[in-house]
Amino acid sequence: MPGEPWSSGVRRGPDGALTVAGVDVRDLAVAQGTPAYVLDEADLRERARSYRRAFEAAFAEVGAGVDVYYAGKAFLSVAVARWVHAEGLRVDTATGGELAVALRAGVPGEHIGLHGNNKSDAEIARALDAGVGRIIVDSLVEVERVAAASRARGGAPAPVMIRVTTGVHAGGHEYISTAHEDQKFGLSLATDGRVATGAGSQTEDSPAMTALLAVLAHPELELLGIHSHIGSQILDPSGFEVAARKVLELRAALAQRTGFLVPEVDLGGGYGIAYLPGEVALDPDRIAKDVAASVAASSADLGTPLPRFSIEPGRAIVGPAGLTLYTVGTVKPVRVGGPDDEAESTIVRTYVSIDGGMSDNIRPALYGADYHAELANRLSDAEPVLARVVGKHCESGDIVVHDVLLPGDVRAGDLLAVAATGAYGRSMASNYNHVPRPPVVAVTDGEARVLVRRETEDDLLALDQG
Ligand SMILES: Cc1ncc(COP(=O)(O)O)c(C=O)c1O
Numbered sequence: 001m002p003g004e005p006w007s008s009g010v011r012r013g014p015d016g017a018l019t020v021a022g023v024d025v026r027d028l029a030v031a032q033g034t035p036a037y038v039l040d041e042a043d044l045r046e047r048a049r050s051y052r053r054a055f056e057a058a059f060a061e062v063g064a065g066v067d068v069y070y071a072g073k074a075f076l077s078v079a080v081a082r083w084v085h086a087e088g089l090r091v092d093t094a095t096g097g098e099l100a101v102a103l104r105a106g107v108p109g110e111h112i113g114l115h116g117n118n119k120s121d122a123e124i125a126r127a128l129d130a131g132v133g134r135i136i137v138d139s140l141v142e143v144e145r146v147a148a149a150s151r152a153r154g155g156a157p158a159p160v161m162i163r164v165t166t167g168v169h170a171g172g173h174e175y176i177s178t179a180h181e182d183q184k185f186g187l188s189l190a191t192d193g194r195v196a197t198g199a200g201s202q203t204e205d206s207p208a209m210t211a212l213l214a215v216l217a218h219p220e221l222e223l224l225g226i227h228s229h230i231g232s233q234i235l236d237p238s239g240f241e242v243a244a245r246k247v248l249e250l251r252a253a254l255a256q257r258t259g260f261l262v263p264e265v266d267l268g269g270g271y272g273i274a275y276l277p278g279e280v281a282l283d284p285d286r287i288a289k290d291v292a293a294s295v296a297a298s299s300a301d302l303g304t305p306l307p308r309f310s311i312e313p314g315r316a317i318v319g320p321a322g323l324t325l326y327t328v329g330t331v332k333p334v335r336v337g338g339p340d341d342e343a344e345s346t347i348v349r350t351y352v353s354i355d356g357g358m359s360d361n362i363r364p365a366l367y368g369a370d371y372h373a374e375l376a377n378r379l380s381d382a383e384p385v386l387a388r389v390v391g392k393h394c395e396s397g398d399i400v401v402h403d404v405l406l407p408g409d410v411r412a413g414d415l416l417a418v419a420a421t422g423a424y425g426r427s428m429a430s431n432y433n434h435v436p437r438p439p440v441v442a443v444t445d446g447e448a449r450v451l452v453r454r455e456t457e458d459d460l461l462a463l464d465q466g
């Protein structure tokens, strides 16, 4: 330490305690309590900058422009939206709630995109009223719904992208892979026997082509682009190139059919990070160069000029910048294997219970995700034990770290830090067992500042109408 999977501001202080951006975690625990999400601002901003610079440089090299949208679903607060926007990123939102946060942060509407497979009329209306730069349409019915909302406003045509599913399946877990056919997102590129309803065609069209034609048939809509997101926590980048090729083929086919060349292609997010020591995150420079070269080659093959591109990284910007700080409570050795009568071959796992759990990090329970933890308030030379870090919830799957070596003298009152929890931790947190959600505390140049305050029991009781 430091090094992956920790944020770049993590160090061991002279007495062995962790510091983040110059803030001692023991002071943080006293001032903010635990559990607490700790966000290293400089690290987050640097990742935002490096993605933007890498993609701008690589795409400029092949003659294309690119915009980087931060995927707010990973974690969005007003401050984070401001930081990423100040670093030249735009903001991708998935709901009216995320849109509200981006707008509160002062991100201009034209720098915001709105996603969602089931947008409400209110969300569509709010996006149009805010003048969002793009609504990413997820179904054929939504083409009509956005067109009707745009018509009702009578202003400029609403800028839309069509989200397509390319069949490319990438990412760590089925639930976070989003471009295979049998799931709820987007419109398939595969022809499935349906006949196009747009442009008087007699040929069978894919749902994706049908939707593009439907958008073109609506004067209230401006067909801005085609969108593809293939999954999340992707460590093998070849899927991005295959998916991009399929989208560019669709764009060329539409141009051949209608003469309209879609101006933008969004390649989605999904860039994988390191969660464990020894894991290697995708390198933005490498991936940007490879994808840019590949889309340039595909466009040349297809004989179409390059579109403008965009990408939507979430996890890669905020994930490694965050850690969660917990206080250890019960420590319990449990015999988990080996014949009962042969003590020397028995495996003992030490269950280390912390004061949070699946309510602040659902990813291990939901995806089997692995995390890394370290003793944070001190160093110890005690013999390591095989530990499982578990939460306080009434659920045996309430595991935060499946397997980790911790010093054998780990005890109640110690602090544990779990690395790389910045993405999809707070944003997927719940109140299971009426546990209030932890605060998000930013650390910058030796100072700590609360971005999202800790929930209280009063907050929970205030919702209960008796
Ligand atoms: C459409 C879209 N864009 C961007 C993202 C962000 O993905 P990640 O956080 O893996 O970069 C997601 C989530 O997987 C998504 O569904």
Ligand SMILES: N[C@@H](CCCC[NH3+])C(=O)O
Pocket (backbone or CB within 6 Å): 175, 176, 177, 178, 232, 233, 363, 423, 424
């Ligand atoms: N929530 C997922 C990532 C997003 C899934 C699809 N948009 C995770 O924690 O990995």
